[in-house]
Amino acid sequence: MQIHSRNDAWVLGREPPEGWPTDGDFRWVTRDQQLPDRGQALTKTLYLSMDPYQWGRRRSGTEVPGDVCHGRTVSEVIASRSDVYREGDIIFNTNGWQRFGLVGNGIDIFGYMFPRILDMNSAPVSTAVGILGMLGLTAYAGIYLQCRPQAGETVVVSAASGGVGQAAGQIARILGCRVVGIAGQQSKCRFVTEELRFDACISHLSPSYADDLREACPDGIDVYFESVGGSVYEGVLPLLNQRSRITLCGMISQYGNTLPEQASERWRTVGAPFFQKQNVTVHPLFVGNFVQDHQTTFLETMAGWIKDGLIRYREDIWDGLEQAPDGFAAMLKGKNFGKTLIKVAPDATTDDIPKPGRSNRNVLEA
Numbered sequence: 250m251q252i253h254s255r256n257d258a259w260v261l262g263r264e265p266p267e268g269w270p271t272d273g274d275f276r277w278v279t280r281d282q283q284l285p286d287r288g289q290a291l292t293k294t295l296y297l298s299m300d301p302y303q304w305g306r307r308r309s310g311t312e313v314p315g316d317v318c319h320g321r322t323v324s325e326v327i328a329s330r331s332d333v334y335r336e337g338d339i340i341f342n343t344n345g346w347q348r349f350g351l352v353g354n355g356i357d358i359f360g361y362m363f364p365r366i367l368d369m370n371s372a373p374v375s376t377a378v379g380i381l382g383m384l385g386l387t388a389y390a391g392i393y394l395q396c397r398p399q400a401g402e403t404v405v406v407s408a409a410s411g412g413v414g415q416a417a418g419q420i421a422r423i424l425g426c427r428v429v430g431i432a433g434q435q436s437k438c439r440f441v442t443e444e445l446r447f448d449a450c451i452s453h454l455s456p457s458y459a460d461d462l463r464e465a466c467p468d469g470i471d472v473y474f475e476s477v478g479g480s481v482y483e484g485v486l487p488l489l490n491q492r493s494r495i496t497l498c499g500m501i502s503q504y505g506n507t508l509p510e511q512a513s514e515r516w517r518t519v520g521a522p523f524f525q526k527q528n529v530t531v532h533p534l535f536v537g538n539f540v541q542d543h544q545t546t547f548l549e550t551m552a553g554w555i556k557d558g559l560i561r562y563r564e565d566i567w568d569g570l571e572q573a574p575d576g577f578a579a580m581l582k583g584k585n586f587g588k589t590l591i592k593v594a595p596d597a598t599t600d601d602i603p604k605p606g607r608s609n610r611n612v613l614e615a
């Protein structure tokens with residue numbers, strides 16, 4: 250096995266100003282790669298996950314200029330001096346936006362405790378940063394553990410075609426709910442109803458968005474899975490039923506304008522009159538709080554649902570680490586279609602993949 254002594258990475262180029270990512274925010278660097286010490290393994294990044302929270306980290310100063318950009322990854326162990334990882338293992342870890350990274354006894358370079366060896370036979374390994382990873386767990390926690398919708402209730406899911414939204418709506422569907430998605434373009438809305446089998450999907454880009462949503466929810470809304478904020482959220486508020494529940498998962502429409510804490514404050518102020526009148530329960534969601542107690546059950550449950558054809562998913566794959574800033578910006582601006590991933594190196598575990606460029610899978614095969 251050839252050990253690579255050089256590593257390419259995207260580092261934060263400057264402190265991001267208010268707004269959305271631009272070219273100067275990221276800088277490409279190539280430098281020496283440290284080899285594994287005793288107890289460590291060297292891993293090659295196969296897939297890098299693009300997630301909205303990464304922009305929050307950058308803008309809040311958690312990540313400073315020169316830091317390797319944070320990102321969860323699926324990686325292959327290419328050299329090991331660890332008792333835990335063997336050469337050839339495919340693992341979920343947090344290499345960040347770079348080709349190679351070290352893991353050591355359950356901790357990766359960002360100090361995360363989550364690295365785990367993947368079962369290559371249960372699902373494509375890329376799902377470990379998507380439907381069978383944090384995104385799926387986020388949806389499971391918000392719908393299944395927090396809001397607990399009853400059969401027959403109306404559940405509305407924003408960003409319905411995206412990584413979290415796809416899973417959230419389908420879990421509610423499994424629970425017997427009437428599920429209404431909210432998405433942007435009509436092609437996404439069609440995907441949500443035809444492939445993901447939601448009962449309806451409304452475009453927030455339509456001038457009649459609020460009326461369309463009202464029409465799609467004749468019995469009001471019992472559960473709202475919030476990922477977007479802004480005008481999408483404001484269309485939901487008047488439709489909330491008595492004792493309805495909201496999972497506050499995110500508010501991506503605001504991430505370029507304000508920091509997450511400011512966005513949360515504004516969100517609560519706008520919603521307060523409705524919450525009070527309708528006795529609404531808001532469940533703030535941070536997926537990290539659910540890992541320890543629920544990850545194992547979630548993984549078993551979700552893998553079963555996928556195997557049984559109850560859950561489908563779509564990935565939006567960009568080819569090459571070089572594309573990470575473009576893929577990231579596109580995702581934040583809603584130009585993605587499904588869970589956004591960067592394919593950094595060929596994935597030998599799935600023969601029909603890699604496909605060059607952007608692709609999707611599973612929904613068309615299911």
Ligand code: NDP
Nearest residue numbers: 301411412413432433476498499500501502534535536583
């Ligand atoms: P997605 O794959 O859903 O991509 C983001 C989607 O958001 C876009 O496809 C777009 O869909 C929609 N969007 C973007 N900008 C706007 C806008 N201005 N107005 C309306 N819709 C917009 O991303 P993820 O699944 O990774 O994340 C979804 C949400 O979940 C985010 O808010 C994220 O921060 C949150 N999250 C929270 C976690 C937690 O622990 N609380 C963990 C993981 C994610 P469309 O074109 O259809 O509008």
